[in-house]
Amino acid sequence: MKHEAHTTTATTDGATQTFSTEGIAPMERPSLITRVLMGIVAWAEKLNLKYSKVGNPPVYDNATFPWVAEIEREWHLIRAELDKVLQRQEELPSFHEISTDVQTISKDTRWKTFFLAGYGLTSEQNIKQCPETWRIVQKIPGLKTAMFSIFEPGKHLPPHRGPYNGVLRLHLGLIVPEPRDKLGIRVDKQICHWEEGKALVFDDAYNHEAWNHTDKTRVVLFVDFVKPLRFPANLINWLLLNIAVFTPFIREGLDNHKEWEKRFYAQAEALRNSRAAS
Template identity: 80%
Template sequence: MTDIIANTPLPEKSAPETQDFATAGIAPMDRPSAITRFFMGIVAWAEGLNFKYAKLGNPPVYDNNVFPWAKEVEKAWPEIRAELDRVLVRQSELPSFQEISTDVQTISKDNRWKTFFLVGFGVKSEQNIQACPETWKAVQKIPGLKTAMFSIFEPGKHLPAHRGPYNGVLRLHLGMIVPEPADKLAIRVKDQICHWQEGKALIFDDAYEHEAWNHTDKTRVVLFIDFVKPLRFPARLINWALLNLAIFTPFIREGLDNHKEWEKKFYAQAEALRNRG
């Protein structure tokens, strides 16, 4: 494991890794669409295949060495951080995650989790990419890139235990701004407590139950990446199809539309300020 991971001790004889395909205490949002219900039924079946045919196994947290490109992304940290600093000048105007993806309301209702998307579910935010060209260049090194954004946890934010909607992707966090003290800032993935470090990558499977918290008095930021999980055939083919079809589901279309509306207002305000100057 990388040096950013502190493992919670396990019993001497532990059971094989399994994934629970639900999170206790958190009900999914009601989606009455027949298309969505059908799609989610297929997803449940595909998750079993993904678990069975995973090329690298199914650990909650991965050793970065199995992804050689991770070091290349880490090398770009200074340039990414410089672009992030420019984004944070307008931090108060950035959208809360649930303003973009309303399903996030099941785990986050306040305004202390801000986002700045470069790409979501494979759909680019062209203006945000223009604002962060070096960040975009760096994330192109990630095979199977699906989502890239800055994830901004403001002071006091605690994201409760939950699991991701689908185990066909893995997640990378590149520590951008990591305030002290370390014991008040962490993410738990299954039974491992992980601490971010600036310029270091943390790669984990968000299909395991996880929670994150920032109990410091400063803002924490990571570059948040979802990329396609390495799978063997036939799961690889089915996963490719599902990830490409997902964009047509109502909750993802809604999220993309919400982001377009925010983006339009955000850059219109910037243009108005420039013209006034």
């Protein structure tokens, strides 16, 4: 597998973003259409840095986004719904089983997910299980992705870079085991530790890695939302994010999730029927 060439640029915050999907193996022979799209994305990423309304730090001060406090205020409602989801933790899908493009950074079963929405696509069945969580995340302007991200004991996600800097990421700590110094996330040169009920907002377009070296499960609410941008970057960003739903990776992820969802809820129905019959 050939490694993709990449360029870097220093931001006004002194940190550096690399314009390639670092840590995720590129296609060996991308098609002409794919190469053109990759070129457009690289151009858009430079616009996003130039026209950002909120600067370009690796990790943001939560006060930058006033709605973060509202999400934190109701975190216990999200945690209550998560606890019910985790009753079937073993049956939840590993992240790479849904999103196959992350197989180069995660192939084991210790990173599980419970998906609610992503890039215009929603899981109606999962949302029914978590109505309060769904209500709360609707407060996030430009919501693109919402799911529970479950790191089981011993999970270490190696250094990598997200695919596009037109979105920012929020992690809301829901289950954060002790000792805190054995789990965390590094974004660029900054190491952060999750706290239950507290949000962490960062730009996953910086090189980052995450780990759980405790003997218990760590869970965060994982959200991607549109980065606040000025014109013309906001228009280009809107177009690219809405085109993303038609890309093979997103469509494949949707199909994979539908297959898992069908099995998961069929098993639940069978269990209910057997209990009713006994």
